[in-house]
Amino acid sequence: MTSKIALITGANKGIGYETARQLGSQDMTVLVGARDIERGREAEQALRDDGADARFVHLDVTDAKSIQQAAEWIEAEYGRLDVLVNNAGTASVARRGYPPSQTSLEDMRAVYEINVFGVVAVTNAMLPLLRRAPAARIVNVSSEVGSITAQSDPAHPLRQMPASVQYPSSKAALNMITAMYAKELRDTPVKVNAANPGFTATDFNDHRGFRPAAEGAEPSVYLATLPDDGPTGIHWGYIWTAGGTGGYGVIPW
Numbered sequence: 001m002t003s004k005i006a007l008i009t010g011a012n013k014g015i016g017y018e019t020a021r022q023l024g025s026q027d028m029t030v031l032v033g034a035r036d037i038e039r040g041r042e043a044e045q046a047l048r049d050d051g052a053d054a055r056f057v058h059l060d061v062t063d064a065k066s067i068q069q070a071a072e073w074i075e076a077e078y079g080r081l082d083v084l085v086n087n088a089g090t091a092s093v094a095r096r097g098y099p100p101s102q103t104s105l106e107d108m109r110a111v112y113e114i115n116v117f118g119v120v121a122v123t124n125a126m127l128p129l130l131r132r133a134p135a136a137r138i139v140n141v142s143s144e145v146g147s148i149t150a151q152s153d154p155a156h157p158l159r160q161m162p163a164s165v166q167y168p169s170s171k172a173a174l175n176m177i178t179a180m181y182a183k184e185l186r187d188t189p190v191k192v193n194a195a196n197p198g199f200t201a202t203d204f205n206d207h208r209g210f211r212p213a214a215e216g217a218e219p220s221v222y223l224a225t226l227p228d229d230g231p232t233g234i235h236w237g238y239i240w241t242a243g244g245t246g247g248y249g250v251i252p253w
């Protein structure tokens with residue numbers, strides 16, 4: 001068997017790009033999923049310049065045809081997939097924040113198309129390839145903002161952030177999706193976990209995050225490279241504490 005094959009969705013920038021860079025530095029072949037051909041090819045070239053075996057794959061997670069073509073291409077090129085990182089995501093397609101009472105269903109549906117339905121569509125298309133790998137890993141890039149426990153804790157730092165509904169609820173749904181795939185696959189070598197990058201400086205939040213993208217990618221990389229006795233069906237990553245000390249661990253659902 002040659003090196004492991006990892007597909008990362010939304011890998012042309014931000015946390016996804018860094019995840020591809022770090023997995024590539026561990027000698028994995030990294031398939032750079034991107035919905036925009038130009039941005040995807042630029043990322044592929046930058047990763048190759050950095051020494052990674054990177055290949056661009058055109059993949060819009062909201063487009064069934066693009067997902068099917070990506071799966072067919074991976075099957076033809078590699079015959080299997082060792083790692084799937086469902087990283088593509090958005091907070092708001094409308095690019096504005098508003099409280100739950102003013103949320104447009106149009107924006108809510110658009111966010112769910114990417115963060116929720118896109119993950120199910122890509123995972124189901126890739127599962128036959130993941131099952132062919134000796135010990136596949138699926139990582140769903142979630143967020144602590146999708147933790148109902150954290151959001152309802154008056155002492156949690158998330159309390160300072162304004163209430164919104166489309167993004168936190170999409171990540172709460174993604175957490176349950178993670179738990180249910182882990183349940184279905186519990187008697188197989190495939191592990192399915194959710195990653196929490198922590199508040200990371202990317203285009204996603206106009207670079208207001210306090211963690212660099214390289215650190216935001218660490219939870220995805222950790223879960224993508226779990227050993228055979230590692231966990232499945234958990235949400236793991238950066239824990240935002242009131243004292244600001246942070247650290248890594250299991251995020252409560």
Ligand SMILES: NC(=O)c1ccc[n+]([C@@H]2O[C@H](COP(=O)([O-])OP(=O)(O)OC[C@H]3O[C@@H](n4cnc5c(N)ncnc54)[C@H](OP(=O)(O)O)[C@@H]3O)[C@@H](O)[C@H]2O)c1
Binds near residue numbers: 009014015114196
């Ligand atoms: N940044 C944070 O603080 C933070 C915290 C917790 C969780 N997260 C999660 O981390 C993940 C990555 O976020 P980021 O901060 O790196 O954001 P980002 O810099 O905005 O990157 C998002 C990526 O998703 C891609 N994408 C969006 N819609 C897509 C679609 N329909 N098909 C394929 N790709 C699509 C974007 O592609 P384009 O370039 O074409 O738009 C881009 O590559 C997301 O799931 C996000 O929810 C981020």
